[in-house]
Amino acid sequence: MKKADIFEFFSRLHEDNPAPETELEYVNTYTLLVAVVLSAQATDAGVNKATRRLFQEVTTPEEMVALGEAGLKQHIKTIGLFNAKAKNVIALSEMLIADHGGEVPADRDALERLPGVGRKTANVVMNTAFGAETFAVDTHIFRICNRTGLAPGKTVLAVEKGLEKKTPQPFRLPAHHLLILHGRYVCKARKPECWRCIVSDLCAFRPKTPPPAHARG
Structure with a gap:
């Protein structure tokens, strides 16, 4: 994925979810x-x-x-x-x-x-x-980075290093949660929901998943 596309990719995810947070509940x-x-x-x-x-x-x-x-x-x-x-x-x-x-x-x-x-x-x-600009690579992030071409790598560490190198400001702090939530709810493991993805035109994944029959028309 090109530099300009990476900025646009994160920009759209951030606009859609300006304050992404972990879904784990904690008190301190x-x-x-x-x-x-x-x-x-x-x-x-x-x-x-x-x-x-x-x-x-x-x-x-x-x-x-x-x-x-x-x-x-x-x-x-x-x-x-x-x-x-x-x-x-x-x-x-x-x-x-x-x-x-x-x-x-x-x-x-x-x-x-x-x-x-x-x-x-x-x-x-x-x-x-x-508030550290760290990139924790779980299964969702590993999948997205390879599937989209954002930061491909054969190992978790390779993907982490790729994200560290390629993720621009002002998205470095929220990048981890933006990607996890996108992977959890849109770019799913078995069948990515390309038809409702806001970054599908920037993504290398082919062929794109078409909308289910009930969502067409």
Whole structure:
């Protein structure tokens, strides 16, 4: 995708959604971190359902450690991989208390040292909580970047580096959420809804998906 088209691509998405936000529910930076860790290989809606009551009781690492692994499992047992995730959340909470005074660090390397926190999770927290221009590449963003020609790459890291290099201001901060939401609701995995996509003319995907019969005419 050409430079001018990339600017137009983000411009249209931003005009359509001027204040994109994560769909994960959280009350502070710590609960955001926990929610993102829990969201690996799970839907945001599923995570929100499990954490609503949890985050009424627990909003700090200290409270999470007090709840304990068994107590946490009771809250999150509807989420995939909940046993491993519960273990990681308790361990990262203990590390936050021991190494960071109970605060979530605004540093990607420090975040990645926490149990259960990989590069993608660290990028989400850096972007959402601390306003960093990071590009967390999930399955939606990986798909869109390759499908449209925006920032093609064979690996998640290659796509991230492509976005970092190609995304212009003033869209660098909201780019992550603009792309995720577009992928979730329009540029879907199985059948992209090209017929109602506001950037379809800038996109390399062929052939475009035609409108369903009931939407024609």
